Amino acid sequence: MSQQPEGRPDLRADCAQCAGLCCVALALTVSDDFAIDKPAGQPCPNLKHDFRCGIHARLEDGGFPGCSVYDCFGAGQKVTQVTFGGRDWRQAVDSGALMFEVFSVVRLLHELLWYLTEALALAPALRDDLQRALDDTERHTLGSPESLADLDVIVHRSRVNTLLLRTSATIRAGITPTPASRRGANLVGASLRGADLRGVDLRSACLTSADLRDADLTAADLIGADLRDTDLRGAHLGQAIFLTQPQLNASHGNSRTTLPPRLTCPPHWP
Template identity: 55%
Template sequence: MGVLSRAPGEARRPSSGGSTYPVSENLDLLSDCANCFGLCCVALPFARSADFAVTKAAGTPCKNLRTDFRCGIHTGLREQGFSGCTVFECFGAGQKVSQVTFGGHSWREAPETAGAMFEVFPVMRQLHELLRYLSEALTLRAAKSVHGPLRAALERVDALTRGSAAELAAADVPTVRQEINELLLRTSELVRAGVPGRKRNHRGADLMGARLAGADLRGANLRGAYLIAADLTGADLRHADLIGVDFRDARLGGADLTGALFLTQSQLNAARGDAGTRLPSGLQRPGHW
């Protein structure tokens, strides 16, 4: 279900917005399917819909999962009705659970560990997503005044990810997420304060299908906004806060996302852009664009 998001050793280049992510190679915050036991293809459920051709229960291997833990239809997922798989990103949680938490022993080799492994994977994914945001925040020069708390938070979360399966299962992720969200919000405010002009606030807004072609959204707060199928063709989204934005089928052709805050590869994979879409450094232009 996951897709390899970068080639081994791919360099991180600073963007014009002064950020580069992730901040540390040691955090390993991009999925590496070659070192994972196909956890997203087994642990997570999905329902038959526009995103998935069939219904699958949590803990049940996808029918397309091969014995080597790779996807049997990887090159044709969209064509065969599994577009949901192409937008998923575990932020490196799959290989952490597979190789660190369970020491490289797969659920097939040790069936007695399957339940615990599948329970821990969603927890690890949430923690790795937080690490992804924290690592980006630590590269933003405008947020230097909160780098100390950000670094401390990153170290705490990283320590959590290296705990035992039992410790991970017992982790109070909602509380951790709330504490870190406050730091990320402060980071966003500091960065966007340097953007000239009036900044729009569409936090949590329902903008499904909105006509925003050419809109000036530079430095806007779009946290958690629903931009499903919205027309953002040619829009200026430089330094906008895009954490949690639902970009499914949003049209981003020619849009400028340079320096956008907390934008992830999975958000881009869910959208529809083109060769003219300007992306932050560190993120890749999806193949289906």
Template identity: 60%
Template sequence: METTAGPAGPPELRADCADCFGLCCVALPFAASADFAVDKAAGEPCRSLGTDFRCGIHTRLRRSGFSGCTVYDCFGAGQKVSQVTFGGVDWRTAPGTAGAMFAAFPVVRHLHELLWYLDEALTLEPARPLHAGLRALLDETEELTRRDPAALAALDLAAHRARVGELLLRTSERVRAGAGRRRAKDRRGADLVGARLRGAELRGASLRGALLIAADLTGADLRQTDLLGADLRDADLTGADLTGCLFLTQPQVNAARGDAVTRLPARVHRPAHWG
């Protein structure tokens, strides 16, 4: 991940590559594209991964054709699987653990992303009536991340995500109801690829799951807008105001374009490649 600083939020949800066995560089596949210079199969170590589990081209990933790596964030799942699930025993020292370790990693990564959203929801005052339920789900999700590899493999992740998603939606509705004006149109899941939304008044809107790839959001008002799962790849956020927007993650910001005037919520940081 390439940012001016690590993502905000709980330390355990921040990626710590020093305590990880390079899992994102091994467990996950990628295909030759604008984001990755070569093909790599799941379970195959990236050719740039060193024996110390560090990336040999970390400081020049974008120049080397691996911009996709600078967007990715494991939300701390890498070190959780490396140091907790597998007790600090790496897949090179114990090759027999590789399959289970690589299977556990994406499951824990999904759970850690849910923890990110739940933790944010617990900071939102308008959602206080929902805090008890949010806290219970956060504790349950954290417990799931600490299960053994077999239990993680058997987990019905879709069902758990649906439960969390329903409560996050109720949280979003409460927060957006206080946007101070008639809320913008609900555009959940909308296809807005390449949309011209320059200067758009989107305060309090739901853009949850919307496709905003290469959309022009220059100068748009995105305050208190729900951006959970919105695809912001190459979206232009130059001069946009995302103050108080909901459920924005560092990977979404890293995938977008912006500038020094773009206003971001405190939980994320301005990417280094924005200049």
């Protein structure tokens, strides 16, 4: 039986087992999401000595709402505890830059593992191909720091994406009438309240601040869709495909919003 994403705790961030990698490895740019400019490789001034965030309980009020929607898909603890054997970038100053580079690679690989694990559960007809891709991706995540740094992760992602596109098409094929494709569409602020979006390809669509209240997104492909400030109150997302926790964390919903079992209601939703 295929393993559901909710049964894979390794694909969920465990900050207690990480050395604050996202707070150091990532670059920040002054914007609505971040109060400061910070180059990649420099620790955020809010990062404490124990690798915890000093303003975690008040990220939005402190000017860092972008941090509240970020998710590493478990890459942080994998790199800290497995790839580097429990060492942190302060202990291994000489390998800090390598650790940050590897973190970016493993983060992408773990996101692919999330999608592939979901795809296995949704498209049994493609099981063999999906399992091979998952096993290959998993193998890469367990490589040495040097092999991970040398991995052409963009090429690997492209191969996996081709398979995920086939998975999406297979799942959405049963929707009638044939739904339109809105892949990459600019839907900023769009009024889509109550819309029938079943099976619609919304890959990489920009839905920032769109009104999707009570919309039906059953079997809608949401890979890469920008859901920042999207109104999802009452939306039917229980069977949406390739939806992630970071996307939900960036949106607005309520108790009437139906979610896939692998995802949780963000704390800021009423």
